[in-house]
Amino acid sequence: MFALKSKLPEFDRIVLPGTSFANLRVLPRLLRWPVRFMKRLMDGHIIFPKHTEGFGIAAILGGAIIYGSVIGGQFGSVVDTVTAxxxxxxxxxxxxxxxxxxxxxxxxxxxxxxxxxxxxxxxxxxxxxxxxxxxxxxxxxxxxxxxxxxxxxxxRDAFAVWQQGEALTVVQEDGSVIGGYAADARLSALPFLVGKGAAEGGKAFVETVAKFDDLAGRVRAFIRIGTRRWNLRLDNGMTIRLPDEGLEDALVRLTELQAELGVLDRDLAAIDLRLKDRTIFALTENAQASREEFVKARAEAAKKARKERGSRI
The missing domain is CATH 3.10.20.310 (membrane protein fhac)
Structure with missing residues (x-):
């Protein structure tokens, strides 16, 4: 390592107290220039140009103003206005x-x-x-x-309109909510899901019903019951009660009943397919009233016929 040397006379006097030139420590290379500069500045060998102090103070104040504008969120608006x-x-x-x-x-x-x-x-x-x-x-x-x-x-791709309570929302296939439903003709053709859990499991159920073309075209609502099973609400107000297991078998049975008896076109309130060995039909109020009137009229006719036979004897 080379000793620190200088042609400047002041460096001839840089000697630590109690040391000799023989024992003088050599500064690392990176520190030599700063030490020289500070020594010359302190000894008055470096003279700053005129107005340097004023420029320095202005630079400090300008930096402080810019920093404050950035922190305060005002700098962006200045740039925005100037560039606009x-x-x-x-x-x-x-x-x-x-x-x-x-x-x-x-x-x-x-x-x-x-x-x-x-x-x-x-x-x-x-x-x-x-x-x-x-x-x-x-x-x-x-x-x-x-x-x-x-x-x-x-x-996002809308899959269905989902009703839970009084709220109507538009959902994706996975059940995630897109947003609130507003009356929009573009959304009117979407499947209508009703009930808790209907949004999450709706895709698989709707696809299953879609396999039965004659039935699918008449469905107006897919109703989730107790997060276990489904009901269908048809365009004529009829309810189809489906089982929680054997769903496709129940739908096959329904289409066979429609082909043989036209049950979907009858005056029925509901068709219950939850039991495998039987199908239960519930009449509408009008159909029930008509049936009761028919039964009553038949009973009165039978009573009258009995009286007439008795009078002839």
Whole structure:
């Protein structure tokens, strides 16, 4: 290692008290220049240019102002305003892929003001904001300079409308909720699921019923009963009570009864298929009243016939 040498006279006097040049320690190479600079500064050999102090103070104050603006959230608005006036204000927004998500929903989520600059838009934060909208499953955002913003939305796929209590929601195939249901003709053709647990298990049940074309076209609601089994509500108000096991066998039996007797077109309130060895039919109130009138009329006719036979004897 080489000894620290200098042609400057002041370094001839840098000797630690109680030491000699023979025992003088050599500074590491990285510390030599700072030590020389500080020694020359303290001895007055370095003179700063005029106004350096003023510039230094201004730089410190400017840095403090910028730091405070960033911390206070004001720096972004300054950049936004300046770059917008420089020609980078958003003048065109192109939205694609949206069916249930309106343009107003997008504008509100992204907080796009009149002077919003394309430069200051954070694509990642914008995607996260759009994904908070009920129907948005994903989004892609592209900035086309100087003034165009392209937004491509990927919406969630609606499977059914689910009713639990008084609440109506739109759900996906796995039962996850997309959002509240609003009267929309585009959603009116979706399967209507009713009851606790109907959303989670609805897909498999709906697909099973769909195998029976004549029946599937008449179903208006798929009703979950006690999270164990299902009922069907038909377009004429009839209820089909299905078993928790042997579902397809019960549906086969129902289609056979329809082919032979036209049971789905009768004045019936319900058809109970929960028992394997028998089918139970429940009459509507009108049918029950008609039946009672028929039974009563038949009994009166029989009584009258008996009286007439007795009078002839």
């Amino acid at each position: 006036k420089a020609g980078f204000a958003v003048a065109e927004i192109e939205i694609s892929g949206n069916t249930h998500t309106t343009a107003n929903d997008v504008f509100a989520a992204l907080r796009l003001g009149d002077q919003r600059s394309l430069v200051s838009i954070d694509a990642g934060a914008s995607r996260a904001a759009l994904k908070q909208l009920p129907w948005v499953g994903g989004a892609r955002i592209a900035k086309v300079y100087p003034d165009k913003l392209q937004i491509e939305i990927e919406e």
